[in-house]
Every structure is written in structure tokens, then in C-alpha cells.
Amino acid sequence: MRLRNLFLLDMRFQAKYGFYFLYVALTVIYVVILLALPQSWREKAAAILIFSDPASMGLFFMGAIVLLEKSQHTPCAFAVSPVRAGEYMLAKIASLSAISLVVAALLALTAGIAHLHMVLFGTMLSSVLFTLLGMMVATKIVSLNQFILWTVPIEILAFIPAILHLWGISPAVLKNYPANLCMDMISGASVSFLGLFCTVILIGVLFMAVRKCVIKMWQEAGGIKL
Amino acid sequence: MIQVNNLSFSYTKQPFISGMSFSVSHGEIFGFLGPSGAGKSTLQKILIGMITAYQGSAMVNGVECKKRTKDFYEDIGVDFEFSTMYEKLTAKENLQFFSSLYEKKSRSIEELLEMVGLDRDGDKRVSDYSKGMKSRLNFIKALLHDPLLLCLDEPTSGLDPTNSRMMKDMILAEKAKGKTILLTTHNMQDAAELCDRVAFIVGGKICALDSPHSLIMSKGAAAVTYTWLENGEHSANCPIDRISSDERLKGLISENRLQSIHSGEPTLNDIFMDITGRTLV
Numbered sequence: 255m256r257l258r259n260l261f262l263l264d265m266r267f268q269a270k271y272g273f274y275f276l277y278v279a280l281t282v283i284y285v286v287i288l289l290a291l292p293q294s295w296r297e298k299a300a301a302i303l304i305f306s307d308p309a310s311m312g313l314f315f316m317g318a319i320v321l322l323e324k325s326q327h328t329p330c331a332f333a334v335s336p337v338r339a340g341e342y343m344l345a346k347i348a349s350l351s352a353i354s355l356v357v358a359a360l361l362a363l364t365a366g367i368a369h370l371h372m373v374l375f376g377t378m379l380s381s382v383l384f385t386l387l388g389m390m391v392a393t394k395i396v397s398l399n400q401f402i403l404w405t406v407p408i409e410i411l412a413f414i415p416a417i418l419h420l421w422g423i424s425p426a427v428l429k430n431y432p433a434n435l436c437m438d439m440i441s442g443a444s445v446s447f448l449g450l451f452c453t454v455i456l457i458g459v460l461f462m463a464v465r466k467c468v469i470k471m472w473q474e475a476g477g478i479k480l
Numbered sequence: 481m482i483q484v485n486n487l488s489f490s491y492t493k494q495p496f497i498s499g500m501s502f503s504v505s506h507g508e509i510f511g512f513l514g515p516s517g518a519g520k521s522t523l524q525k526i527l528i529g530m531i532t533a534y535q536g537s538a539m540v541n542g543v544e545c546k547k548r549t550k551d552f553y554e555d556i557g558v559d560f561e562f563s564t565m566y567e568k569l570t571a572k573e574n575l576q577f578f579s580s581l582y583e584k585k586s587r588s589i590e591e592l593l594e595m596v597g598l599d600r601d602g603d604k605r606v607s608d609y610s611k612g613m614k615s616r617l618n619f620i621k622a623l624l625h626d627p628l629l630l631c632l633d634e635p636t637s638g639l640d641p642t643n644s645r646m647m648k649d650m651i652l653a654e655k656a657k658g659k660t661i662l663l664t665t666h667n668m669q670d671a672a673e674l675c676d677r678v679a680f681i682v683g684g685k686i687c688a689l690d691s692p693h694s695l696i697m698s699k700g701a702a703a704v705t706y707t708w709l710e711n712g713e714h715s716a717n718c719p720i721d722r723i724s725s726d727e728r729l730k731g732l733i734s735e736n737r738l739q740s741i742h743s744g745e746p747t748l749n750d751i752f753m754d755i756t757g758r759t760l761v
């Protein structure tokens with residue numbers, strides 16, 4: 255019940271800040287680009303588009319959301335409410351993943367990627383990972399500049415291996431690297447059980463770590479100015 | 481409701497809050513009175529479980545604050561010094577959301593808005609509210625889930641006299657319902673009017689703790705100040721309980737030579753200066 259209310263609030267918050275409008279516009283642009291490309295390029299282009307936007311939007315947008323909340327002191331309100339850190343996180347992850355999944359599905363259908371369920375599962379895993387990373391950074395910092403600075407290493411570590419991997423330029427040891435694994439799934443390829451297992455473990459560990467960060471942020475609950 | 485025993489805490493290496501002990505019983509309005517930077521908000525943050533790295537003991541509603549679980553907050557309402565609302569949502573949307581986080585059924589949002597004179601502004605975005613409107617809105621947010629303990633940090637600061645009066649009446653109404661209220665303020669009139677007991681806090685320490693009435697009385701009773709003419713104007717003081725032994729005053733009265741005579745009680749502010757050697761603001 256509380257989880258549902260948190261989830262609805264997050265959707266409302268994102269609507270008020272124009273997230274849905276932005277993603278309708280972006281999706282239209284992406285679809286037009288895909289349709290303009292030759293048929294043979296579409297699958298790879300769609301995979302890159304999905305990985306670099308809907309699947310990883312959580313990194314940047316979760317940061318923006320948490321920073322906005324900090325600037326309005328709402329972490330103080332959560333700190334003295336019965337809301338658990340885990341509930342707060344789940345609601346935020348679910349609300350952003352919902353956007354990711356819808357956009358990814360539209361792009362995959364446009365490009366005609368086979369195995370839609372694989373694409374969606376891969377998008378889901380990446381979205382959760384990136385949202386957690388964005389949340390972790392956002393709980394630690396107080397300004398947008400700091401945020402952009404701290405997400406750069408994450409972007410480098412996630413995007414470069416994954417995009418190289420898509421073109422087959424990838425050492426064998428990185429086969430089960432979570433970013434590469436997500437890229438495989440998003441391009442409709444099947445993945446190993448071991449890789450999936452590693453990714454799920456990584457998500458679990460990150461979740462627990464971010465939970466600690468959220469609790470700390472609530473306790474500090476200092477105000478910041480954007 | 482609250483038992484604090486030998487409580488110490490500091491943000492830094494230097495000691496700040498040190499060796500505090502006091503208790504607050506059910507249904508009491510207890511005030512922390514002190515200049516800004518004295519540690520009032522810090523003390524409140526300890527009591528609402530936001531600062532857990534303290535030494536000593538602080539029990540609230542039977543729970544040691546540093547060991548509180550999240551259920552602790554079902555019975556506590558907090559009004560911070562600043563607004564904690566979503567700025568882009570309307571007042572009603574905010575109140576509905578925050579009340580939906582509690583197990584308990586919420587009080588009527590319409591009624592609460594009306595009580596603080598915001599019934600016409602319920603559908604406005606919080607970002608369009610003035611500072612005083614935001615304080616009133618945040619105050620009713622603390623009341624939403626009808627908590628047993630209310631923690632109010634400077635609730636009347638920045639309010640005009642009418643709204644300040646209204647908020648004080650609402651605080652007294654909560655007390656009448658049996659709620660315990662912790663109030664932080666540097667406004668001694670509010671403290672004297674609302675609080676059953678006040679603690680003077682300066683530099684992280686409690687310098688005095690008693691009912692406003694006893695504190696005022698502790699300075700000695702009220703005094704009489706009178707003036708008369710005798711080669712120019714003179715004035716003198718005399719404690720009100722020793723008037724009969726002031727021969728000069730008696731003589732002036734019998735000769736009808738008094739120019740003026742006033743009695744004055746010390747205010748809580750005077751007492752505060754007396755005890756702590758500091759002014760409140």
C-alpha cells in the first residue's frame with residue numbers, strides 16, 4: 255500500500271517535471287531515425303539507442319530526481335516518516351523502469367529485433383543497475399556539477415565495453431560483465447546463466463549499498479541549493 | 481513520554497551538547513528556549529531519532545532514540561524549521577501523499593487546511609506559497625496522522641500576529657487532546673504563554689528548567705517603581721512584598737507627592753538574561 259503510494263507519487267513527480275513529455279518526444283525522434291536507416295542497420299542501431307537511452311536513463315534522471323528532492327528538503331520528511339529506505343528505492347526504480355520498458359519496446363518493435371522478451375528483460379536489468387548507480391551518486395553530493403562529474407567514470411565503465419562488445423570487439427573475460435550482458439540481451443542475443451547470476455548478485459549488492467546511502471542521506475537531511 | 485539522561489553529542493571533536501538530563505510527561509508542552517545556535521534543533525533531532533551518534537540515553541515513547549525502528553514515526557509528528565514539501569505539487573496533493581505513508585487513518589485534510597486559513601489555497605502549488613503559508617502548511621502536515629508527540633521547531637517564526645495567534649491556539653488545542661508537545665523557540669512570549677515548562681539552552685547546556693511562572697518568580701517578586709519631585713525628579717524601586725517597610729514611599733503617599741507609580745514583573749527574557757548572561761535573539 256505504502257509502496258504503491260510512493261510509486262504513484264514518483265510518477266506524478268516525473269510527470270510534473272516533464273519526464274513523460276520528454277520521452278514521448280525522444281521516442282518519436284528515435285523511431286524516425288530508425289525508420290530512416292537501411293533495414294540491415296536497424297537492429298544494431300536500435301540496440302545502441304536502447305542501451306544508451308531508455309536502459310540507462312536512470313543514471314542521470316535518478317540523480318536529478320534525488321537532487322530535486324534534496325533541494326526541497328523532502329528527505330527530512332521521509333526521515334521522520336514510517337517509509338523504509340527499501341520502499342523508497344523500489345518505488346523510484348519501478349517508476350523509471352516503467353518508462354524505460356515502454357520506450358525500449360517501441361524501439362525494438364520498430365527495428366524488428368527478434369526475441370522482444372529478451373530485449374525487455376535486458377532493458378529491465380540495465381535500468382535497475384543504472385538507477386541504483388544514479389541514486390548512489392545523488393545521495394552523496396549536493397550539486398548538479400558534482401553529479402555530472404561523478405557519473406562520468408560510471409558512463410565510461412559501462413558504455414565503452416558494451417558498445418565495443420556489440421561489434422564483437424571484446425575480450426573473452428568480459429563476456430559476463432554486466433554491461434556487456436545487458437547489451438547482449440538488448441540486441442536480442444541469448445546469454446549465459448552464469449552472466450545472469452553475476453548481474454543479479456551485483457544488483458543485490460548495489461541495492462544493499464544504496465539502501466545504506468539513502469538512510470545516511472535521510473539522517474543528514476541537510477538542505478542544499480541547486 | 482520523554483526521559484533524557486546524561487545526554488551528550490557533538491558534530492565535531494569539541495563537546496557541544498553535554499550532560500543533559502530532563503524528562504517530559506504525557507500531555508505536557510515542553511519548550512526549548514535559547515538563542516540561535518544554542519543546540520535546540522540538534523536536541524530535537526536527537527529526540528526524533530535523526531541523530532543517533534549520541535552518548536547517554538534518550539527515551540521517547542518507551543524507545544531508546546538511537547534504536548528506533550521506522551514504526552517509531554507512526555506516533556510522532558515533526559514540523560521542521562523549513563518546508564519539506566514537493567514544490568511542484570499542490571498543498572492537497574502533498575498532504576494526501578504524506579498522510580498515505582502512515583498506517584493510521586489521516587485527519588481530514590480539508591478541515592486542517594481550513595483551520596490554518598488555507599482552504600482556498602489547497603489547490604495551489606506549494607512553490608506559489610509565501611513563507612508564512614508554507615509554515616502553516618508544514619505545521620498541519622505534522623498533525624495529519626494525529627501523533628502522540630508533536631515536535632515543533634520554531635513554529636511561529638515568520639508568522640504575522642494573527643496567524644501566530646491561530647497557530648498557538650491550535651497547539652493548545654492539541655495539548656487539550658492529551659498530546660505531548662516539544663516546542664523550540666527563541667520567542668520568550670510564546671514560550672511563557674504555551675509551555676508548561678521551559679528549558680533554557682545556551683551553548684548545548686540546560687541552564688535552567690522550570691515552569692515559566694516559577695522561573696519568573698525565582699527572580700523575586702514584582703517590583704514597584706515610583707517617582708516624585710524634590711529638586712528635580714527622583715525615582716526609586718521597592719519589591720512589592722516589602723512596600724510597607726519603605727518609609728519614603730509611605731511618606732510620599734501620605735503627603736500625596738507621588739508623581740507616578742508602576743508595578744512591573746520581570747519577563748522571561750529578563751530571567752533568561754539573568755541566568756545565562758545572554759539575550760535571546
Ligand SMILES: Nc1ncnc2c1ncn2[C@@H]1O[C@H](COP(=O)(O)OP(=O)(O)O)[C@@H](O)[C@H]1O
Pocket residue numbers: 476491514515516517518519520521522523
Ligand atoms: N549538520 C550539522 N553539522 C555540523 N554542525 C551543525 C550541523 N547542524 C547544526 N550545526 C551546528 O550546531 C550548532 C547548533 O545548531 P542548532 O541545533 O541548529 O541551533 P538552534 O536550533 O538552537 O539555533 C550551530 O553552531 C550549528 O552551526
Ligand SMILES: [Mg+2]
Pocket residue numbers: 520521522561633664
Ligand atoms: Mg533551530
